[in-house]
Amino acid sequence: MKKLLGIIFLSLFLNSSAYSLNINQKLSDYMEPNMGVTSLIYVLNRCTGILTYNSIMMFKENADVGLYYNQMSADMMNLASKFYAKHSNVSFDTALDINSKRMMQLEEYYRQDANEMFLKNGRYLTGIVGDDLIFCEALHDDLKKDLL
Numbered sequence: 001m002k003k004l005l006g007i008i009f010l011s012l013f014l015n016s017s018a019y020s021l022n023i024n025q026k027l028s029d030y031m032e033p034n035m036g037v038t039s040l041i042y043v044l045n046r047c048t049g050i051l052t053y054n055s056i057m058m059f060k061e062n063a064d065v066g067l068y069y070n071q072m073s074a075d076m077m078n079l080a081s082k083f084y085a086k087h088s089n090v091s092f093d094t095a096l097d098i099n100s101k102r103m104m105q106l107e108e109y110y111r112q113d114a115n116e117m118f119l120k121n122g123r124y125l126t127g128i129v130g131d132d133l134i135f136c137e138a139l140h141d142d143l144k145k146d147l148l
Contacts, residue, residue: 021116022109026128027135037087044080045099047136048073049106053114054133056107057124072140077103079147 023046030043051073059066077099085095110132114124125133 021113021128023113023128023132026131028131037083041080041083041087041099043139044076044083045102046106046132047076047139048080048099048103050110050129050132050136051076051140052103052107053110054125072137073103075140075144076136079143 027043027046030039032039035043051069055066055069055073057066058069077096081092081095081099084090084099085092088095090098110129113127114129117126117129118124123130
């Protein structure tokens with residue numbers, strides 16, 4: 001009986017982590033008045049991930065909208081790479097390579113989380129995934145006026 005109870009408990013414990021999301025904190029939570037450079041690079045990298053995910057999804061429906069989100073992601077990637085190159089004292093190309101790898105991993109995290117949200121409520125862009133997309137669109141618009 002103890003073995004059976006142990007197996008049931010262990011299987012419930014292991015399965016509960018299978019339903020957790022990769023990204024558990026909204027990007028807007030990171031924004032503060034005196035944000036450091038590393039936090040800014042992180043926010044920009046996360047934005048490249050969600051914007052790239054959305055770009056890929058939009059290409060299926062409307063190529064022009066997909067290209068628009070792809071350009072937004074590229075803008076954020078270039079800005080993140082400029083900050084990274086200066087902060088880490090590396091070339092822009094090295095920073096771009098590093099940030100591209102981060103973007104690919106973050107896009108995969110957003111893809112997995114969006115698929116999980118779809119299973120839960122029938123929509124991909126809800127919860128943190130949807131909040132981050134809205135945040136990054138607004139951030140891009142703000143940065144476009146000042147830095148891009």
